[in-house]
Amino acid sequence: MIEITGFGKDYGEFTAVENLDLKIEEGEMFGFIGPNGAGKSTTIRFLATLLRASRGEGSVNGHSITDDPMNVRRSVGYMPDAFGVYDGMKVWEFLDFFAVAYKIGRTQRKQVIRDVLELLDLTYKRDDYVNGLSRGMKQRLCLAKTLVHDPPVLILDEPASGLDPRARVEVKALLKELRRMGKTILISSHILTELADCCTSIGIIERGQLLMHGPIDDVYRRIQGTPTVVAQFGNNLDKGLSIIRSNPDVRDVQIDGEKVTIEFASPESETGNLLKSLVDQGVEVKNFGIKEPNLEDVFMMVTKGLVS
Numbered sequence: 094m095i096e097i098t099g100f101g102k103d104y105g106e107f108t109a110v111e112n113l114d115l116k117i118e119e120g121e122m123f124g125f126i127g128p129n130g131a132g133k134s135t136t137i138r139f140l141a142t143l144l145r146a147s148r149g150e151g152s153v154n155g156h157s158i159t160d161d162p163m164n165v166r167r168s169v170g171y172m173p174d175a176f177g178v179y180d181g182m183k184v185w186e187f188l189d190f191f192a193v194a195y196k197i198g199r200t201q202r203k204q205v206i207r208d209v210l211e212l213l214d215l216t217y218k219r220d221d222y223v224n225g226l227s228r229g230m231k232q233r234l235c236l237a238k239t240l241v242h243d244p245p246v247l248i249l250d251e252p253a254s255g256l257d258p259r260a261r262v263e264v265k266a267l268l269k270e271l272r273r274m275g276k277t278i279l280i281s282s283h284i285l286t287e288l289a290d291c292c293t294s295i296g297i298i299e300r301g302q303l304l305m306h307g308p309i310d311d312v313y314r315r316i317q318g319t320p321t322v323v324a325q326f327g328n329n330l331d332k333g334l335s336i337i338r339s340n341p342d343v344r345d346v347q348i349d350g351e352k353v354t355i356e357f358a359s360p361e362s363e364t365g366n367l368l369k370s371l372v373d374q375g376v377e378v379k380n381f382g383i384k385e386p387n388l389e390d391v392f393m394m395v396t397k398g399l400v401s
C-alpha cells in the first residue's frame with residue numbers, strides 16, 4: 094500500500110534522511126517512531142507529495158509519488174504535525190471547505206460532513222466556531238477533515254501531540270476504529286508507548302536512518318533475547334547489588350527506590366544463576382521477574398545499537 098525505496102532528502106549540505114526503504118501493507122497501522130529531528134516529518138511530507146525527494150522514489154496505493162501526485166493525494170488523508178484552523182469559520186464550514194476542495198458534490202457533502210462529525214464525536218459542535226474549540230477538539234476536527242474524501246490511506250504526523258492523557262486515549266480508540274474500517278494508517282510519534290497497543294508494525298528512525306522496521310511482534314522477538322529482570326530485596330540491598338554487579342552476565346543495573354532493574358548482556362544469559370547466587374549468599378529476594386520489553390525499551394535498545 095505504501096512503498097518507499099532509497100528515499101533521501103538533503104537540505105543544503107545537511108542530509109535529513111538517508112537511503113530509507115519502507116513497505117507498509119494494506120490494513121496495517123504502522124508506527125513511525127523517532128526522537129525530535131529524526132526525519133519523520135520529512136519522510137511523511139514526501140509521502141503526502143509536499144516535498145521533493147533528493148533521491149529515491151515511492152508509491153501510495155499503487156500511484157507513483159513523483160509521477161502521479163494527484164492520485165496519491167486522492168488516496169491519502171494527511172494530518173500535518175502543525176495545522177492551522179481558520180478563524181471565523183464554523184466546524185461544518187471548515188469540513189465543507191475541504192470537501193469542496195476534493196470536489197465532492199453538494200448533496201454528498203452534507204452526508205459526508207454528518208458522517209465524519211458523528212465518527213469524531215463532534216456533532217454537538219457542528220455550529221460552533223473552530224477557534225473556540227479546545228485543542229483536543231481541534232485535533233479531532235483536523236482528523237475529521239482528513240477523512241472527508243474517504244481515503245484508503247491515512248498519514249498522521251503526531252496526531253496526539255499536546256493532548257492530555259484522556260484525549261490521547263480517545264485518539265487511539267479512534268485510530269483503532271479507522272483501522273477496523275479498513276484504512277491503512279501511518280502514524281508518527283516520539284511518545285513511544287502511545288503506539289504500543291495499536292500498531293501492527295513499527296519503524297524506528299534516528300538521525301535520518303531507519304534503524305529497525307517490521308511487524309511489532311518480530312521487533313519484540315528480536316530484542317527479547319537479552320533479558321531484563323526487575324527485582325526487589327527485603328534486606329541486604331548493598332550485598333545484593335554487589336553480587337549482581339560482579340556477575341559477568343550482567344550488563345547494567347539501575348536502582349529506583351526499592352526496585353532494582355538488571356539488564357543482562359546476552360541472549361544466553363541465565364537469569365536463574367544470578368537468583369541462585371543471591372539466595373545462596375543469604376540475600377532476601379522478595380521479587381525477581383523477567384520484564385517484558387515495551388516499546389520504550391525497544392527504542393532505547395535499538396538507538397543504543399544493542400540490537401539490529
Ligand SMILES: Nc1ncnc2c1ncn2[C@@H]1O[C@H](COP(=O)(O)OP(=O)(O)OP(=O)(O)O)[C@@H](O)[C@H]1O
Nearest residue numbers: 104109127128129130131132133134135136174283
Ligand atoms: N526546511 C528545512 N530546512 C533545513 N533543515 C530542515 C528543514 N526541515 C527539516 N530540517 C531538518 O531535518 C531534520 C529532520 O527534521 P524532521 O522535521 O523530519 O524531523 P522529525 O523526526 O519530524 O522531528 P519532530 O519530531 O521534531 O517533528 C532536522 O534536523 C531538521 O532540523
